[in-house]
Amino acid sequence: MALGARVLKTGMAVAMTIYLCMLFKQDSPVIAAVAAIFAMQPSIYRSWRYFLDQLQANTFGAMIALGAGMVLSNEPIMIGIICILVIMLSLKMKMEDTIGLTLVTVIAVMEASGQWDYALLRFAQILIGIGSACFINVIFLPPNPKKQFIQQIEAVFNQMSLLLRTSISDEMTEAAFHQEKRELEKSMQSLADKFKLFEEEIKKLKRAKFSRTRHVVVYKQLLYTLQRGMEVLDSIENHYFQSIRGEGIDHKFDEHLEHLIRVHEHVLLKFEDKVKKDTEIIEHLMERNEEFLETMMKACINGDDSSHRLAIVVAACYEYGLQIQRLDRLAGHANPVPEKENA
Structure with a gap:
C-alpha cells in the first residue's frame, strides 16, 4: 500500500x-x-x-x-x-x-x-x-504534473512494447496477456489525466511563454504516439488472428513491430538527450514503413474477405510509424523544459 x-x-x-x-x-x-x-x-x-x-x-x-x-x-x-x-x-x-x-x-x-x-x-x-x-x-510537496507525466512515459512504453513484441508470436499465456493489457489501459488513462493537468497549469495558471506552449505540443505528441501504439495492439487482438494469413506473414509483422518499437525507444532516448541525433534511423523507418504498407496491402487485396481484416492491422502499424516520425521531428526541436522554469 x-x-x-x-x-x-x-x-x-x-x-x-x-x-x-x-x-x-x-x-x-x-x-x-x-x-x-x-x-x-x-x-x-x-x-x-x-x-x-x-x-x-x-x-x-x-x-x-x-x-x-x-x-x-x-x-x-x-x-x-x-x-x-x-x-x-x-x-x-x-x-x-x-x-x-x-x-x-x-x-x-x-x-x-x-x-x-x-x-x-x-x-x-x-x-x-x-x-x-x-x-x-x-x-508542501506542490504537485508537478509535468514531472509525473515524464516519469510515466517510460513505464507505459515498457508495458506496451512487451505486449507488442509478444502479440504476434503469441508467447504469453492468454490470461497473462489480458491482465497486462488491462494494466496498460489503466496506465494509459492515468497518463492522459496527467497530461491534462500539465496542460491546464501551463496554459491557464502560468500564462505560458511560447517556449512552454511549444513543449505542450511535444508532450502531447508523446502521449499521442503511445496511443497509436495501443491502437496497433487493439487491432491485432480484434482482427489479426481472425484473418487467414499466408506463409511468412506472421514473421513479417513480428519483424516490423520489433523495428517500430526499437525506433520509438530510440526517439524517447533522444528526447531525454541520452543518444546522439541520427536522422538515418528515422529515414530507414519510413522506408521500411512504406515498403511494409505496399507489400501487405497487395497481399490483402489479392486475398479473400477475411484478409481485409489484416488491412486494418497494417494501417494501424503504418499510422504508428508516422507518429513516431513526427515525434522525432518535435523532439529534435525541443528538449524537456529545465526544472528551474517550472518554479
Whole structure:
C-alpha cells in the first residue's frame, strides 16, 4: 500500500483545519475537516480554481439556506427541497464539482433554522477547511504534473512494447496477456489525466511563454504516439488472428513491430538527450514503413474477405510509424523544459 503525496497532504490539511478551529474556539470542526478533504486537488491550478468556485457556490448556497431557514423550517422535507434547488442552480451555473460541499453548507446552515450567526460560523468553518487544503497543496510537496507525466512515459512504453513484441508470436499465456493489457489501459488513462493537468497549469495558471506552449505540443505528441501504439495492439487482438494469413506473414509483422518499437525507444532516448541525433534511423523507418504498407496491402487485396481484416492491422502499424516520425521531428526541436522554469 503506497503512501502518496496527496494522501499525506490530505491528512495534514485535516489536522491544520482542526487546529485552526480550536484556535478560533469553534466547536465541532467536522464540517471544516470535510471541506478540507473535498478541497485537496491534484494540481495547483485546480486547487486555486476549486477555491474560487467553492467560494461562489458556498456563498449563494449559504444565502439560500439562510433565507429558507428564516422563512420556512428545518424539517427534513424542506431541507431536501432546498438541496434539490441548489443542485439545479449549480448545474445551471456549470459548477458540478462544487455540489457536494455546497450541500454540506446548505444542510449545516438550515440546521440553525435561520440563525444568521450560527450560519456564518458554519460558513467560516468551510472556508477554513478549503483554505487549509489549498495552502498545504501549494506549500508542501506542490504537485508537478509535468514531472509525473515524464516519469510515466517510460513505464507505459515498457508495458506496451512487451505486449507488442509478444502479440504476434503469441508467447504469453492468454490470461497473462489480458491482465497486462488491462494494466496498460489503466496506465494509459492515468497518463492522459496527467497530461491534462500539465496542460491546464501551463496554459491557464502560468500564462505560458511560447517556449512552454511549444513543449505542450511535444508532450502531447508523446502521449499521442503511445496511443497509436495501443491502437496497433487493439487491432491485432480484434482482427489479426481472425484473418487467414499466408506463409511468412506472421514473421513479417513480428519483424516490423520489433523495428517500430526499437525506433520509438530510440526517439524517447533522444528526447531525454541520452543518444546522439541520427536522422538515418528515422529515414530507414519510413522506408521500411512504406515498403511494409505496399507489400501487405497487395497481399490483402489479392486475398479473400477475411484478409481485409489484416488491412486494418497494417494501417494501424503504418499510422504508428508516422507518429513516431513526427515525434522525432518535435523532439529534435525541443528538449524537456529545465526544472528551474517550472518554479
